[in-house]
Amino acid sequence: xxxxxxxxxxxxxxxxxxxxxxxxxxxxxxxxxxxxxxxxxxxxxxxxxxxxxxxxxxxxxxxxxxxxxxxxxxxxxxxxxxxxxxxxxxxxxxxxxxxxxxxxxxxxxxxxxxxxxxxxxxxxxxxxxxxxxxxxxxxxxxxxxxxxxxxxxxxxxxxxxxxxxxxxxxxxxxxxxxxxxxxxxxxxxxxxxxxxxxxxxxxxxxxxxxxxxxxxxxxxxxxxxxx
Amino acid sequence: xxxxxxxxxxxxxxxxxxxxxxxxxxxxxxxxxxxxxxxxxxxxxxxxxxxxxxxxxxxxxxxxxxxxxxxxxxxxxxxxxxxxxxxxxxxxxxxxxxxxxxxxxxxxxxxxxxxxxxxxxxxxxxxxxxxxxxxxxxxxxxxxxxxxxxxxxxxxxxxxxxxxxxxxxxxxxxxxxxxxxxxxxxxxxxxxxxxxxxxxxxxxxxxxxxxxxxxxxxxxxxxxxxx
Amino acid sequence: xxxxxxxxxxxxxxxxxxxxxxxxxxxxxxxxxxxxxxxxxxxxxxxxxxxxxxxxxxxxxxxxxxxxxxxxxxxxxxxxxxxxxxxxxxxxxxxxxxxxxxxxxxxxxxxxxxxxxxxxxxxxxxxxxxxxxxxxxxxxxxxxxxxxxxxxxxxxxxxxxxxxxxxxxxxxxxxxxxxxxxxxxxxxxxxxxxxxxxxxxxxxxxxxxxxxxxxxxxxxxxxxxxxxxxxxxxxxxxxxxxxxxxxxxxxxxxxxxxxxxxxxx
Amino acid sequence: xxxxxxxxxxxxxxxxxxxxxxxxxxxxxxxxxxxxxxxxxxxxxxxxxxxxxxxxxxxxxxxxxxxxxxxxxxxxxxxxxxxxxxxxxxxxxxxxxxxxxxxxxxxxxxxxxxxxxxxxxxxxxxxxxxxxxxxxxxxxxxxxxxxxxxxxxxxxxxxxxxxxxxxxxxxxxxxxxxxxxxxxxxxxxxxxxxxxxxxxxxxxxxxxxxxxxxxxxxxxxxxxxxxxxxxxxxxxxxxxxxxxxxxxxxxxxxxxxxxxxxxxx
Numbered sequence: 001x002x003x004x005x006x007x008x009x010x011x012x013x014x015x016x017x018x019x020x021x022x023x024x025x026x027x028x029x030x031x032x033x034x035x036x037x038x039x040x041x042x043x044x045x046x047x048x049x050x051x052x053x054x055x056x057x058x059x060x061x062x063x064x065x066x067x068x069x070x071x072x073x074x075x076x077x078x079x080x081x082x083x084x085x086x087x088x089x090x091x092x093x094x095x096x097x098x099x100x101x102x103x104x105x106x107x108x109x110x111x112x113x114x115x116x117x118x119x120x121x122x123x124x125x126x127x128x129x130x131x132x133x134x135x136x137x138x139x140x141x142x143x144x145x146x147x148x149x150x151x152x153x154x155x156x157x158x159x160x161x162x163x164x165x166x167x168x169x170x171x172x173x174x175x176x177x178x179x180x181x182x183x184x185x186x187x188x189x190x191x192x193x194x195x196x197x198x199x200x201x202x203x204x205x206x207x208x209x210x211x212x213x214x215x216x217x218x219x220x221x222x223x224x225x226x227x
Numbered sequence: 228x229x230x231x232x233x234x235x236x237x238x239x240x241x242x243x244x245x246x247x248x249x250x251x252x253x254x255x256x257x258x259x260x261x262x263x264x265x266x267x268x269x270x271x272x273x274x275x276x277x278x279x280x281x282x283x284x285x286x287x288x289x290x291x292x293x294x295x296x297x298x299x300x301x302x303x304x305x306x307x308x309x310x311x312x313x314x315x316x317x318x319x320x321x322x323x324x325x326x327x328x329x330x331x332x333x334x335x336x337x338x339x340x341x342x343x344x345x346x347x348x349x350x351x352x353x354x355x356x357x358x359x360x361x362x363x364x365x366x367x368x369x370x371x372x373x374x375x376x377x378x379x380x381x382x383x384x385x386x387x388x389x390x391x392x393x394x395x396x397x398x399x400x401x402x403x404x405x406x407x408x409x410x411x412x413x414x415x416x417x418x419x420x421x422x423x424x425x426x427x428x429x430x431x432x433x434x435x436x437x438x439x440x441x442x443x444x445x446x447x448x449x450x451x452x453x454x
Numbered sequence: 455x456x457x458x459x460x461x462x463x464x465x466x467x468x469x470x471x472x473x474x475x476x477x478x479x480x481x482x483x484x485x486x487x488x489x490x491x492x493x494x495x496x497x498x499x500x501x502x503x504x505x506x507x508x509x510x511x512x513x514x515x516x517x518x519x520x521x522x523x524x525x526x527x528x529x530x531x532x533x534x535x536x537x538x539x540x541x542x543x544x545x546x547x548x549x550x551x552x553x554x555x556x557x558x559x560x561x562x563x564x565x566x567x568x569x570x571x572x573x574x575x576x577x578x579x580x581x582x583x584x585x586x587x588x589x590x591x592x593x594x595x596x597x598x599x600x601x602x603x604x605x606x607x608x609x610x611x612x613x614x615x616x617x618x619x620x621x622x623x624x625x626x627x628x629x630x631x632x633x634x635x636x637x638x639x640x641x642x643x644x645x646x647x648x649x650x651x652x653x654x655x656x657x658x659x660x661x662x663x664x665x666x667x668x669x670x671x672x673x674x675x676x677x678x679x680x681x682x683x684x685x686x687x688x689x690x691x692x693x694x695x696x697x698x699x700x701x702x703x704x705x706x707x708x709x710x711x712x713x714x715x716x717x718x719x
Numbered sequence: 720x721x722x723x724x725x726x727x728x729x730x731x732x733x734x735x736x737x738x739x740x741x742x743x744x745x746x747x748x749x750x751x752x753x754x755x756x757x758x759x760x761x762x763x764x765x766x767x768x769x770x771x772x773x774x775x776x777x778x779x780x781x782x783x784x785x786x787x788x789x790x791x792x793x794x795x796x797x798x799x800x801x802x803x804x805x806x807x808x809x810x811x812x813x814x815x816x817x818x819x820x821x822x823x824x825x826x827x828x829x830x831x832x833x834x835x836x837x838x839x840x841x842x843x844x845x846x847x848x849x850x851x852x853x854x855x856x857x858x859x860x861x862x863x864x865x866x867x868x869x870x871x872x873x874x875x876x877x878x879x880x881x882x883x884x885x886x887x888x889x890x891x892x893x894x895x896x897x898x899x900x901x902x903x904x905x906x907x908x909x910x911x912x913x914x915x916x917x918x919x920x921x922x923x924x925x926x927x928x929x930x931x932x933x934x935x936x937x938x939x940x941x942x943x944x945x946x947x948x949x950x951x952x953x954x955x956x957x958x959x960x961x962x963x964x965x966x967x968x969x970x971x972x973x974x975x976x977x978x979x980x981x982x983x984x
Contacts, residue, residue, distance in 0.1 A: 015848070016848065016850060017847050017850035018847050019846075019847025019848070021749070021785055021787070021788070022749065022785025025847065029845065030844070030845045033842060033845040034841075034842055034843070034844070045834075045848060047849045047850070047851065047852070047853040048772055048802065048849075048850050048851040048854070049810070049811070052802045052806050052807070053803070053807075055803070056803045067811065067854075068811055068857070068858070069896075070895060070896065072883050072886065072895060073849075073853050073881060073882065074839070074879050074880040074881070075834065075849055075853060075879075075881060078839065094896060123790065123793045123799065124773045124774060124775065124790075124792070124793050124799055125774070125799070125801055126773060126801070126802045127801065130801070130803060156801075170980070170982050170983060171982060174978075174980060176788070177790050179790055179793060181980075182978060182979075182980045182981075183976075183978055184785070184786075184790065184978070185978040186785055186974040186975075186978075187974075187978070188978075189785070220982065225979065225980055226979070
């Protein structure tokens with residue numbers, strides 16, 4: 001999402017951690033927040049746990065979810081739109097109400113889709129299921145289309161009628177990894193630090209590799225990642 | 228649990244459905260509630276959804292959980308210990324607060340335990356995971372002990388430090404089934420209707436097959452279920 | 455009725471099955487609802503998505519389950535999700551089109567009792583209880599009820615309200631903020647009842663061949679009104695009957711298989 | 720220090736690792752905490768249970784992950800659970816003994832900032848943010864902090880309080896009802912700070928060999944007090960250093976492997 005921010009595509013960011021994992025900062029995010037370049041970015045910031053509760057509430061069609069309280073951090077008290085104190089109606093205990101997050105669209109990458117359109121998620125799934133079920137519309141990209149999902153009955157599957165559209169995009173998780181398909185491209189995460197640090201280098205890279213490529217596969221081939 | 232009720236071992240029952248699936252009533256439960264035999268039984272009755280929220284709250288160390296409201300059924304309004312109205316602090320929407328259920332002990336049957344004491348649940352798991360994590364103490368019976376759980380990384384596993392004790396009890400789910408091991412004994416569910424309908428026949432059956440057997444395996448052999 | 459070549463239960467199940475269209479997502483109770491839903495799925499509505507409250511999603515059982523926890527349901531499902539998830543994300547989340555329920559008692563506004571006959575604290579008959587029904591009745595976009603009709607089951611006054619229909623009628627359900635539309639159809643062994651606009655009171659809208667309006671009224675514990683025009687429902691077609699009987703035969707055979715557990719040692 | 724045969728980072732990591740005993744359940748942040756926890760698990764505390772906030776439970780990575788989402792963490796875990804579950808059932812549920820955190824700033828009461836330098840609305844430096852830290856600091860039975868010490872990181876006044884330590888001290892944390900005990904130890908590249916009884920103020924309780932109390936005070940942005948008795952921490956043993964260096968070498972080698980994705984067609 002550093003690319004979307006750097007290209008001015010994002011008006012607001014709902015997030016709980018905004019860094020380059022194992023490397024440091026996301027420089028386009030920093031530039032947008034610190035210098036409003038290329039456009040100002042509204043931050044809707046929560047902790048991981050608040051985000052998990054917010055998506056879970058959204059998936060459950062609830063306006064809010066509950067955490068143990070009281071809210072004492074600067075983050076929790078920054079905005080009354082996200083976190084408010086709540087008293088347990090049974091015990092009086094101090095709790096925290098977290099407002100639901102309900103995306104218009106959730107876009108996620110998964111391993112497989114079958115003929116009916118059921119989508120299999122495998123590995124570290126984070127809050128992907130909740131983010132999908134909280135959304136009005138779900139778009140999935142998958143590594144492969146299969147006749148039947150190769151999954152245990154207790155696997156994490158998004159059933160077909162919750163999905164609006166599926167695109168088969170092999171390598172679609174790059175530069176991250178797809179469990180069971182290919183590993184994380186750690187070198188690119190390092191390279192991105194240098195690319196994104198400079199506005200002009202970033203713009204040139206985007207022009208050559210994103211705007212200048214017909215699809216994800218051509219980009220991967222051009223970058224020498226895919227064969 | 229019809230057996231525990233009929234033997235007078237239960238003072239109270241927290242439940243959301245108390246029947247013999249596919250057959251009809253649990254006659255010992257009925258006798259205890261309707262005629263207080265052999266001892267009175269206190270009912271802490273909730274709906275499935277309320278129970279799910281109550282266990283989830285317990286597992287999360289919260290005093291209560293939240294559902295969409297308002298509470299309008301006779302069950303929801305029967306006791307203010309279980310369900311209370313709650314107003315969303317963001318939207319004012321009418322919600323339902325459900326008090327947490329935190330068992331002293333949760334006893335469950337599972338497929339496998341490994342050498343470290345991790346326990347694998349597979350198939351229809353209901354709220355077993357939440358009931359375990361809501362409890363102060365978890366006792367698991369398992370079909371088999373294995374070196375390494377034969378499970379996908381996204382399988383439902385209770386990690387070892389949450390479990391107080393594990394017993395290897397093959398056939399321990401009988402007369403129900405253990406996914407991947409043996410099917411449900413539908414005939415016995417039918418037979419139980421006749422056995423439990425009559426106080427004397429029930430007592431005789433319990434004496435012969437439960438009190439009179441050294442362990443679960445001997446009972447299964449005596450009943451001709453196991454070989 | 456026997457002369458017609460089908461039983462009352464059979465035409466009831468076939469009629470219930472006919473209410474279900476193509477890709478609908480159904481939350482299914484055990485018993486009559488389960489038979490109707492699976493008949494529909496195995497015949498005219500193969501795209502029907504069945505969810506049982508045990509968490510089996512998009513399940514395609516060959517035989518009818520005796521319990522919501524049957525392994526048949528797990529083994530033929532797209533996935534099996536934990537109980538909290540099926541109620542929170544699927545049902546409360548608004549992702550269920552049709553909830554299919556039975557009950558011991560129903561009143562004129564479609565409120566249901568599956569908890570007790572008599573007083574809750576000192577019941578005459580303690581029934582198994584609500585299970586998933588209260589929230590199915592609350593959240594499913596619409597509810598279908600399948601019940602055998604008699605003055606004992608279609609009553610003036612419920613002994614206990616387990617699941618909400620239209621409450622006291624006259625739009626009270628809608629005003630109270632319950633998300634789903636409530637019981638749109640009640641299919642019985644006499645015909646079909648539907649809620650009247652404005653009053654929300656269940657009125658008789660259709661009967662089976664050879665059933666009279668008076669017979670249905672006699673089997674109802676409140677003064678049942680008939681709609682201005684009462685339709686006659688079509689008798690089961692031979693292929694529908696054959697499919698239903700085959701389903702029941704498969705079920706009986708599967709459930710009669712003796713269980714033997716091999717113990718180690 | 721170089722003459723000692725180990726770097727400041729190395730003795731800091733080894734010291735942090737030594738704080739972890741046998742079967743403790745640790746919630747681990749990436750970076751220094753992750754190195755310390757894995758060193759402990761691979762050496763003196765093989766029974767250590769490591770949980771990363773991405774949901775990998777009881778994971779045993781051979782190499783250090785670059786991100787909490789690394790597949791190495793998933794593949795070597797007993798199980799991988801969804802994010803809501805790891806935070807609600809494990810962390811908030813009170814099932815984590817030790818939370819291991821880093822931060823950009825810490826104050827004398829162990830409150831942490833990992834959000835911004837400067838004003839939140841117009842920051843001088845926007846940091847990645849809190850991630851799982853706020854709730855780790857709240858719920859873990861006790862917290863350990865590992866941070867390089869300087870007047871820029873050990874500050875009189877945080878720019879932003881991301882995660883709660885002892886708040887304003889003097890028992891305020893306990894009175895406020897936060898479940899965990901707070902930061903019991905802060906391990907730096909100079910030595911160790913611990914909260915004083917009553918005041919909750921961090922005081923210097925131990926230093927590395929050849930480090931003086933004055934050096935630590937100079938590297939601290941508030942007037943750091945020393946405990947009545949300041950211990951000298953043992954230098955890393957050769958097998959500890961060898962294990963740590965081997966871990967880093969394996970990590971570098973693994974992360975340098977080029978990625979090639981085979982596209983169909």
